Amino acid sequence: MNEINLRELLKGNNLKFTKTRKEIYLYLKSTYSHPSAFDVYKEVKKKLPGISYATVYNVLNLFIEKGIIKEISTHEDKKRFDGDVSQHIHLICKECGKIEDLPLNDSSFIITVKEHGWEVEDSALNVYGICPECLKRKRHTRISHKN
Numbered sequence: 001m002n003e004i005n006l007r008e009l010l011k012g013n014n015l016k017f018t019k020t021r022k023e024i025y026l027y028l029k030s031t032y033s034h035p036s037a038f039d040v041y042k043e044v045k046k047k048l049p050g051i052s053y054a055t056v057y058n059v060l061n062l063f064i065e066k067g068i069i070k071e072i073s074t075h076e077d078k079k080r081f082d083g084d085v086s087q088h089i090h091l092i093c094k095e096c097g098k099i100e101d102l103p104l105n106d107s108s109f110i111i112t113v114k115e116h117g118w119e120v121e122d123s124a125l126n127v128y129g130i131c132p133e134c135l136k137r138k139r140h141t142r143i144s145h146k147n
Helices: 003-012 017-028 037-047 052-068 108-115 133-147
Strands: 071-075 081-082 090-093 099-103 126-131
Touching: 003 017, 017 037, 017 052, 037 081, 052 071, 071 108
Parallel strands: 090 126
Antiparallel strands: 071 081, 090 099
């Protein structure tokens, strides 16, 4: 996203364009790591050395409130953030905490929800399990213990 589009996005949400908001948003749009607030703070601080953690946290919450970003709750009750607001699935590893995006091509669950009389305003689908790397590690550990 370029600066002009970001200015329009913020203006459309009745938010003033600031360097802080710009850097936080651009960082979230540039990563698929689903960072924590502290991770965002560490990255943005590289470009804006005077920024405080509280400022980053407040901007993140403001962006969530306006629907500009999404918040993901992990199994550890840690807040993580996603700059991709399109409908997609989050695969969350209960072992290492990794979060991976998966496209959501079939929105049949939304149709089902609507059939129950609900008006869908937003949706988030989190799937909790164990990622391939952790499964591999577990299998390797089991094999090592047997020998």
